[in-house]
Amino acid sequence: MAMLPPGWRLRVEAELPSTSDLLLRLAAAGEPDGLAVMARRQTSGRGRDGRNWQSPAGNLYISLLLRPDAPASEASHWALLGAVALAEALARFLPDPAAIRLKWPNDLLLGGAKLAGMLCEASARDGRIEWVVLGLGANLAVAPAIEGRATTCIAAHSPAPDAEDAAVALVSTVDRWRRVLAGEGLGPLLEAWQRRGPALGARLTLRTTAGETIGLYRGLDRDGALLLETAGGIRRFATGELAAGGD
Incomplete structure (x- = not known):
């Protein structure tokens, strides 16, 4: 060993x-x-x-x-x-x-x-x-x-x-x-x-206490938060859980 x-x-x-x-x-x-x-x-x-x-x-x-x-x-x-x-x-x-x-x-x-x-x-x-x-x-x-x-x-x-x-x-x-x-x-x-991690541009579904967000994966922020591109622009998530298979 x-x-x-x-x-x-x-x-x-x-x-x-x-x-x-x-x-x-x-x-x-x-x-x-x-x-x-x-x-x-x-x-x-x-x-x-x-x-x-x-x-x-x-x-x-x-x-x-x-x-x-x-x-x-x-x-x-x-x-x-x-x-x-x-x-x-x-x-x-x-x-x-x-x-x-x-x-x-x-x-x-x-x-x-x-x-x-x-x-x-x-x-x-x-x-x-x-x-x-x-x-x-x-x-x-x-x-x-x-x-x-x-x-x-x-x-x-x-x-x-x-x-x-x-x-x-x-x-x-x-x-x-x-x-x-x-x-x-x-x-x-x-x-x-x-x-x-996921391929850039992959479609992900993230579940948080506020509900479900679907977006395109845009990498991690400089502190490790998840970045998703949605219809409203790129959003940052510090917590949440990706749906099974959502990666």
């Missing part, structure tokens, strides 16, 4: 209710930057909007604690970083590294089916980020059913890696991208996301 980057620790548990719930408690108690918590199985995994994340053995369930020296307004950048890093880490285990696509804001797709997802949670104090917890789940060996969604796993396309090997690959990729973000700003990360 590959080595972790300097400064990182990987804690592996046989079973946890939720890796993110544990790491949130540790973050609040002052745990230093660079801890990753992985569970072989979760009993109460969760995704966006409190949705249940099915967590059978054989898949990757991991949360990472970061304490970036950055303004609170940049918290959303870490969600982009998590998605790009997870896509690149998982791509190492596939015959076609470019096959993984990104669905805004937090899904990874393979062959149009959901392969992985992410939840980014953060705390701020005095206008600065106090901590960021990236919770990531990826289907390595098993593709749990999701109502109304097609799902897939690495094993359907290539031999599935052990979850700990995938965890080390992910931590290494997150570490590399956080250094790029610190040294070069958000530009390279936005470019990397958009290379795996």
